[in-house]
Amino acid sequence: MAATQRCYYEILGVEKTSNGEEIKRAYRRLAMKWHPDRNPDNPQAEVEFKACAEAYEVLGDDEKRRLYDQHGHAGLRGNPHHDFRSMHVEEIFSMFNDIFGGGMGGGRRGAPARGFDLETEVEIGLVDVLNGCKREVGFARAEVCGTCSGDGAKPGSKPVSCPTCQGRGQVQQTGLGGMFRMVTACPNCGGGGKVVTDKCVACRGNGRVRVNRKIEVAIPAGIQDGQVVRVQGEGEPPRREAGPGGARGDLHVVVRVAQDDRFERNDDDLVMPVAIGFAQAALGGSVEVESLDGPVTIEVKPGSQHGDVVRVQDRGLPNLRSKRRGELVAMLMIHVPRKLNERQKQLLQEYAKTEKVDVRKSHEGGFWQKMKDLKDSLTGH
Ligand SMILES: [Zn+2]
Numbered sequence: 001m002a003a004t005q006r007c008y009y010e011i012l013g014v015e016k017t018s019n020g021e022e023i024k025r026a027y028r029r030l031a032m033k034w035h036p037d038r039n040p041d042n043p044q045a046e047v048e049f050k051a052c053a054e055a056y057e058v059l060g061d062d063e064k065r066r067l068y069d070q071h072g073h074a075g076l077r078g079n080p081h082h083d084f085r086s087m088h089v090e091e092i093f094s095m096f097n098d099i100f101g102g103g104m105g106g107g108r109r110g111a112p113a114r115g116f117d118l119e120t121e122v123e124i125g126l127v128d129v130l131n132g133c134k135r136e137v138g139f140a141r142a143e144v145c146g147t148c149s150g151d152g153a154k155p156g157s158k159p160v161s162c163p164t165c166q167g168r169g170q171v172q173q174t175g176l177g178g179m180f181r182m183v184t185a186c187p188n189c190g191g192g193g194k195v196v197t198d199k200c201v202a203c204r205g206n207g208r209v210r211v212n213r214k215i216e217v218a219i220p221a222g223i224q225d226g227q228v229v230r231v232q233g234e235g236e237p238p239r240r241e242a243g244p245g246g247a248r249g250d251l252h253v254v255v256r257v258a259q260d261d262r263f264e265r266n267d268d269d270l271v272m273p274v275a276i277g278f279a280q281a282a283l284g285g286s287v288e289v290e291s292l293d294g295p296v297t298i299e300v301k302p303g304s305q306h307g308d309v310v311r312v313q314d315r316g317l318p319n320l321r322s323k324r325r326g327e328l329v330a331m332l333m334i335h336v337p338r339k340l341n342e343r344q345k346q347l348l349q350e351y352a353k354t355e356k357v358d359v360r361k362s363h364e365g366g367f368w369q370k371m372k373d374l375k376d377s378l379t380g381h
């Protein structure tokens, strides 16, 4: 097939490093965006919709993706591929059944089809991760048109039997000079067997209207950035063509955890800098710090060094599954005063006479190991 030469990663708006789940999500979002039903006035939508399907067929398949990464479009020549541009939109949906959370009347026959899944995003803070929270999320979804009860026909009129398929909803195509026959959804009626001649004004014959909806979503404590809360039955209703008995799709709420100025999250641990005086570091003592949920006293050992870490158990974030809390990791930052008063200066000068630091032993504080530990702890190794 003469593939369009647009980059598949660009079409889906993903990175070369994106994983399968991210690619799937990007495709689902774009397929919803460009679905011709949702863009009745934009002929370009169907072109985009099909370009996305083509890109997803490749990037969603490990083997094809590898070939594409190595050799570009040329790497896919001779590889089985669908010509999406000649396919009906509904056929594409039934092909990627699993992604859209249900069928379009295609797929397993007889099984009631589900409506589409929808996706939305919500941002929460670390305190919400600690306690769990409820958030109101707003999203638009297609609903069955109330004016025509979803059949798309002007009240008083009725849809008529489709002339292309004589109301069967399917057409036969023959290929290779009659060598095989293929039954596909009728391109004229989309498989429903009926067409509307006198269109409902409220939905322009679509049978559906876009409705803004708000619901409250419970977000469990311990959730990680990018994880999805699935709300069953808050997606779109199944298509009429799929017959009665189908369930609504689901709503996928992608949770984003906002950066916090005070803490760095490291799985279930919270890392925070704690400034102490150098006398305090040398002598040791207790320091009160403000954790995510109230003050915590940390014990500074005598002789603590800059960058040393004090761990406080059970003051981090809860684990999503076990709900056991991680640690608060206080990283000591030794503060050297920029200005000294006379008394301090005297005391320090007195002290300095007793102090001996051998500059040749700079590495003995474990500097390089500390750098490595720090890096590892922040990248979670
Ligand atoms: Zn209507």
Ligand SMILES: [Zn+2]
Residues within 6 Å of the ligand: 162, 163, 164, 165, 166, 167, 168, 169, 170, 186, 187, 188, 189, 190, 191, 192, 193, 194
């Ligand atoms: Zn038809």
